[in-house]
Amino acid sequence: MSCADLDAGPHPLLERVEVLANDRVGAGVGLLALRAPRVAAAVAPGQFVHLRIATGSDFLLRRPFSVHRAHGETIEILYQVLGRGTRELADRARGDVMDAIGPLGRGWDVPESAGHVLLVAGGLGAAPLGMLAERLAARGVAVSVAQGAPCAERLVARELFESVARRVEVATDDGSAGEPGFVTLVSRRLLETERPDLVCVCGPEPMARAVAAQAAEAGVTCRVSLERLMACGIGACLSCVVTTTGGRKRACVDGPVFDAGEVCWDGAEVPPRH
Amino acid sequence: MSCADLDAGPHPLLERVEVLANDRVGAGVGLLALRAPRVAAAVAPGQFVHLRIATGSDFLLRRPFSVHRAHGETIEILYQVLGRGTRELADRARGDVMDAIGPLGRGWDVPESAGHVLLVAGGLGAAPLGMLAERLAARGVAVSVAQGAPCAERLVARELFESVARRVEVATDDGSAGEPGFVTLVSRRLLETERPDLVCVCGPEPMARAVAAQAAEAGVTCRVSLERLMACGIGACLSCVVTTTGGRKRACVDGPVFDAGEVCWDGAEVPPRH
Amino acid sequence: MEQKFPRVTSADLRVEVAGLRLRNPVMTASGTFASGREYAGFIDLSRLGAVVTKGVSLQAWAGNESPRVAETASGMLNSIGLQNPGVEAFCARDLMWLSGRDVPVVVNVSGHSLEEYVRVVERLESEVAVAAYEVNISCPNVDEGGMAFGTSCAPAAAVTSAVRAATKRPLIVKLSPNVTDISEIARAVEDAGADAVSLVNTLLGMAIDAETRRPKLARVVGGLSGPAIKPVALRMVWQVARAIAVPVIGVGGIMTGEDAVEFLLAGATAVQVGTANFVDPTSTVRVLDGLTEYCARHGVARVSDLVGALEV
Amino acid sequence: MEQKFPRVTSADLRVEVAGLRLRNPVMTASGTFASGREYAGFIDLSRLGAVVTKGVSLQAWAGNESPRVAETASGMLNSIGLQNPGVEAFCARDLMWLSGRDVPVVVNVSGHSLEEYVRVVERLESEVAVAAYEVNISCPNVDEGGMAFGTSCAPAAAVTSAVRAATKRPLIVKLSPNVTDISEIARAVEDAGADAVSLVNTLLGMAIDAETRRPKLARVVGGLSGPAIKPVALRMVWQVARAIAVPVIGVGGIMTGEDAVEFLLAGATAVQVGTANFVDPTSTVRVLDGLTEYCARHGVARVSDLVGALEV
Ligand SMILES: Cc1cc2nc3c(=O)[nH]c(=O)nc-3n(C[C@H](O)[C@H](O)[C@H](O)COP(=O)(O)OP(=O)(O)OC[C@H]3O[C@@H](n4cnc5c(N)ncnc54)[C@H](O)[C@@H]3O)c2cc1C
Ligand SMILES: Cc1cc2nc3c(=O)[nH]c(=O)nc-3n(C[C@H](O)[C@H](O)[C@H](O)COP(=O)(O)OP(=O)(O)OC[C@H]3O[C@@H](n4cnc5c(N)ncnc54)[C@H](O)[C@@H]3O)c2cc1C
């Protein structure tokens, strides 16, 4: 890798962002709209921002969130309330300011040749796929979506997907919407019936891994967005490494989207939450 | 000291209090009104509450504040913005809740025989004297006040004193109100002209010490309210000790008001702030 | 959301430490709870596993100069210096009061010299209200004795043996975290007859006021406690629990029931709640309630099943 | 409010550490700033006193398994494990890039063995871009070498002597806080030829997820950094500065200019900013600006006048 290579891409920005809206959109899920003109102008689908939710030292680190949508000067973030950071985030109201670093990471990178893309979203994995669905549709690419969640109340961004995709199929663990069971049932079927040129997956790592295997079997290129605990978010600390066939790579700058073929699934994913 | 002795006084309460108002009343000084029915009913002049301003662990400890006034279900606190805790306190708005322990400590203890009391306040030292002035006046005791501050903008609670005291005299360091100079000029004169039966002082420790010396010279009993850094506020941690002729005493339960004669001025006061 | 275990409404919270049978593993940490009297209006003392008293020495100690505390990020420094009225006054006032409270009393013992530790224990032997001793060889706030006994093996073992010879009661030795290898010290006091160890005491720290250019504590250095030190305490409990056979009591930054669970998982048989008492005087019972709730939620039948149950 | 000193608009910020003349005392802490490239879009690197690189070993090291970080109260744990591409790749990529940035480069050196430290330094001797070495004998995250060299005097001195023999360049030795007596180690490395010491590296800690009953780090234990450890770091800097004659570089929880002032007052000649970079990528210059502002406000003509100026 040459120096030029490492310097590639525009440098991420540090931007003071303002809360425009913060609404509950599902069970423990919020949709945050931020005025972030510089990030909004630069962000590509699959990239994320690193948010400083509180300025005290109590919880110190930033929190990474995918940019769900970007329009005009606004970016939207879809978040699930899990721990201290996201609880605090849920308390933010219109007019509050925070700072964000972004846009960060490598996004979905869909080749020009792809005429049909299958998006597979598990739970909050829908977040980084929203903007992708919109942009692909705008560019005339056919989009299909396989979406799963524990229950209907956690099927986020469904309207967005339905408005731009030619087909959206759903599975829920409890059967409260779509098929009862895992999203992998749906993704397997859509891989067969829709014959996409590319699969883009985001969700819990075991699910992403299973979809990657389905895609490999079907001979379809697959990209996965992976989550790792991140301290710096900009490539400096090496806390977010993903083991790949090309060695350990940093999810924050070399990912979060990886080619599924290069990922060594080593079970190092973020532990599941309850 | 017997067990009964140590158990003396009603046990302090842990009360969930609600902000009724929080207004700026001087340079860096705020007046906080709290709905605190149980503390309000029990508090005596000179006692304080130990407030938990934030619930994170960033700054961990409670902050002690004198009860400036109490009426009905409300207590008022006069505070100066100094560090993290008081900055945070200044951000609290109507409807916010916190928890308070109180009422704490031994208050002013004015003997029945006292017909005329001189209050000497330096800066925020006015805080624990407000309620005392009101209650003494209500009980028919003559009240005189010597008040000092760095500048006119820091002469807090002046209207309260003027409404109940028969004489209020003022000094400011910069001469922006009253006499230019220290409050000790005024207290010395009032000690001579008013001939009080008791002097009650609160302010920076060097000032309190000087007034105590003036009172001793004039042969007048003097009580001082002392500040110490306090962790527990209830007598358990021994962080707040004051050296007295009777050994080390805890400012939080044996004080904060002490008989000036028993205080060994050992220079252990809270360092002055800028 | 899935329920791994059958839901139980009340776990068996009893634990045995150093031969002491405790109704639950939540104790107070020495020096943060006085002798309990100040907290008796906030909580029911008889709900606690045990009360550990403030350190007691032979004669009265005056402690250090003020200021004695300073706040730090997620923690505090103290340099109280074991101020206490001496063992005689302690028996007359504190023990007498505590003996009526239906809670086991662990007396925390301090000394400037090996002989002093022994003499304090000798004096306490006749007091029936004493359930156990916790020997503090780890106080960073006194010049002689204190931590000096706790930072190398030989003196730690010597104090332990001497006290051991003076009593048959349960003997807990409280260890200092300010050492290179705490397991080594733990093994030394175990070999010398300790029935349990408690750890950690405070980390030696310092705070400076940049504006006045002076240390925030009159004594310059003091002991760091609170959530800031929890990761260090947890690591040491884990190391020591694997190094010795006698029980470990975990202390350091415990604020919630979940914190207590973490210490149990790391290998502690019981826990002590310290600085948290200053933040919230009901902390001890809050920790206990949180622990009980955790057991119910996770279907833990006996809290002792959590001890050392970390899956590594 | 009163103005004790005449107001000066710009203090002389220069300091000399280990023979290095720095334009100001604010350096980066190893492993938190990579080689600066990631921060170059946020700050002007040439404003810094020095850049200290991530630890470099002879061959590439893969580091530890994930998860490698966990957040704690006012701090974080890491168990990166010195992942680095080896000294050859470091020279080709990082040093080459850094050499054009008008900032002194301090290379942080790691090794599994005494020989490895020496060979890394030998390889770097031919690189003109290297201003100084910082020898890391205090990493808690590797099994061999690392902290094992930094927790007793003899190995600490041996590594220092061996590296000393290999270079005439300024030699800084980075000390571990996980020791009983850090002054003793500092004296040993001073006697063995260190031109300065930096302290502290991270405190060994641990975090547990009570819900999953698993350690939060794959490696179980890791290094604690951030504001939580500042009181311990400050105390150690103060102790070491009084124990040795060579300069001390202070590290641990520095987030603001005021924090840096505290370390200088305690006796540090320069400071390093670590974890703060993750929180705010402009932290280094923010600390520098805060320090400058403090000097102006307090009429400090030379920042070096603050070094050891604590009034005790
Ligand atoms: C590139 C990337 C994009 C993400 N996009 C989204 C999104 O669009 N919507 C969303 O809801 N979540 C997203 N996450 C996960 C999100 O960052 C975590 O849920 C969040 O940080 C949890 O913070 P907390 O304080 O509530 O939890 P806590 O448990 O208190 O967090 C403690 C620490 O763990 C980290 N952490 C906890 N869970 C995760 C996780 N799943 N992934 C990474 N770090 C974690 C936190 O950052 C923090 O350092 C993303 C993660 C990454 C790496
Ligand atoms: C009995 C008593 C009554 C008080 N009454 C009042 C009052 O009515 N109005 C008012 O404005 N202030 C009062 N104070 C002082 C007030 O407690 C401090 O100004 C306040 O705690 C500062 O907190 P901070 O977080 O802003 O400052 P920080 O500097 O961030 O506080 C750091 C630590 O120092 C302690 N501290 C700082 N200054 C003082 C001080 N002067 N006295 C005691 N502890 C201090 C804090 O409690 C905290 O633990 C009183 C203090 C005591 C002991």
Ligand SMILES: Cc1cc2nc3c(=O)[nH]c(=O)nc-3n(C[C@H](O)[C@H](O)[C@H](O)COP(=O)(O)O)c2cc1C
């Ligand atoms: C104010 C204060 C006083 C203390 N006094 C003692 C003591 O007398 N004897 C002792 O063994 N430990 C003493 N300790 C240490 C605590 O018992 C405990 O080990 C330490 O504070 C860590 O726990 P924490 O983080 O829960 O506070 C004291 C701690 C504090 C904060």
Ligand SMILES: Cc1cc2nc3c(=O)[nH]c(=O)nc-3n(C[C@H](O)[C@H](O)[C@H](O)COP(=O)(O)O)c2cc1C
């Ligand atoms: C993620 C991370 C990686 C680190 N890597 C190194 C390293 O390679 N070499 C080293 O000497 N110190 C390393 N350290 C220690 C820091 O340089 C510093 O000593 C420590 O973090 C304390 O400072 P802080 O509180 O400002 O972070 C690392 C620290 C962190 C947080």
Ligand code: FES
């Ligand atoms: S989060 Fe720091 S390198 Fe990726």
Ligand code: FES
């Ligand atoms: S503040 Fe704890 S004893 Fe007074």
